[in-house]
Amino acid sequence: MVLRQQVKNINASGLLNLAILGVLLLLYAPILLHWLDGWLHKNISTEHEYFSHGIIGLPFAAYLSWINRKKWRRLPDTIHPLGAVFLLLGTVFYLSGVTEWVNLSLPVILVGLCLWFKGISGLGLQGFPLLLVFLATPTALPYLIAPYTSPLQSFIAGTAGFILNQFGMEVTVYEINLYVGGRIVEVAPYCAGLKMLFTTLYVGLMLLYWTDALSSRRTTISFLCIAAIVSTSANIIRNTLLTFFHGTGQEAAFRWLHEGWGGDFYSACMLVSLVPLLNWINNYFSTSPETQQEAES
Template sequence: MQITQKIPPFLERNLGNVLIIAFLAILYIPILLYWYDGWLNKSINIEHEYFSHALIGFPYATYLIFGKNRHQWQKLPNKNHPLGGFLLALGLAFYITGSAELVAISFPIIITGVMLWLKGMPGLRLNGFPLLLILLATPNSIPYLLTPYTLPLQKFIAAMAGFLLQQLRVNSQVDGIYLYVNNIPVEVAPYCAGLKMLFTSLYVSLLLLHWTGKISDRGRVITLLSGALIISTLANIIRNTLLAVFHGNGQHKAFEILHDGWGGDIYSTGMLIVIIGLNWSLDRFEESSMIISDEKDDNFNE
């Protein structure tokens, strides 16, 4: 007697997608686990630490691709785009080099190639935003390449922190990128110039804009991103001011906690809460403006 096993209907309908997901999982789950462990335990190199916003960015992008956009994706006709094959080949070539930089870059390249190969440009347009989130959260050397150009920002932060210290009547002075408290120097180094906080705040702002459906509202995009820029800059000035006070007064434990410990994480979280509050305030302002506008129209009609 012959026993035949039938493939479950769901698996049969989605066999191609399941195989692709399995292929990507084999290639990238070990890398993703390495990144997540490094971000959570601060054991990854300092340049890749700049991309810790992927802790929320990658899950949100996954939700958009496999959750929110899944039904629209299934309705799209299967249409191969030759650029997809090229990107797949390029991504695999980067992957097999074994270079940490190229392997990381291959991640968004291969995902983009898969979407183009399966659904063509319509598929790419559908998942363009989650792909952008993946690209912006994939570790690369851009922070390292930017460090030679952060000197003006370092001087600005040192000057503003020095101004705050003078207002607080703290014995301090500023010399370029150095803050002196009680004649003990603290350097506003390139990696202390606030780029990580800036990257994170802008990234979270993009998430908020998409989550609230405002990503196509140019005015809201400009307002929230500008606000995030100002908030992150002010937060970093205050942070460097506190670090200088702690170091200059011999409070080394407090300095370490805020500089590279759990205090820095709480401080960054507080900054993000302020940005979320700004987005909420903009929503309330728009609602109030619409109510006032409707009332004026009603009064005019009467």
């Protein structure tokens, strides 16, 4: 009788999980497909393109949740009151019809489900996948940041102009505009490299988690800071090339790097460089005298 009751409980739990998964798919599959189509074909709003790292981040989050499924089952069933609050809040967001709130309802409801079924321990187990989902959810954050990027735009314009002057090109820089060859090149807010920076930090977090380096505060801070510098430097080089192409009338090359697959290829190469960078930082700290002293003590 006990065995039969356990089988019934397992079947009921499995059916409930399938029902919840089915409801989530019905609610969010159209939204996720809309994001994916917009990110791939760049027919989504400019602000939402900033979150195109979700192409790799969301599947990775789903994969992490899947491999944690056995640990999830072993956790005691504990209902946390905040679970109901998050579920209600996510429902309100979804039913509001406001794009930003509908988007945010996904991570909010997922947090609510974790708290409702497994409590704080469940939220802790799925914490990193939930963080990846939240950071890949399109919001108005880039639109809010854009008005404050003028110092970065001016810095990029000035640096690009300085580099081109060293190669003998006559370039005049005025605020965020570069004048070269009778043409004007503007370092617009969306050319300030924020998208590349967001993607770099997002992929950096994934690499830190995958290599189990996220637990080391020193490695994490050092890697993310250097990665941000690499991203900013790569964006300066890209804007320098764009200015050179536009100023010399090479419009095909300009479009290839600015709007075509050349820009994606350039970003991909920069992201690949993060792998040896993280390996170098790990090796550096593992062989440093401070680390060896801590290990001996």
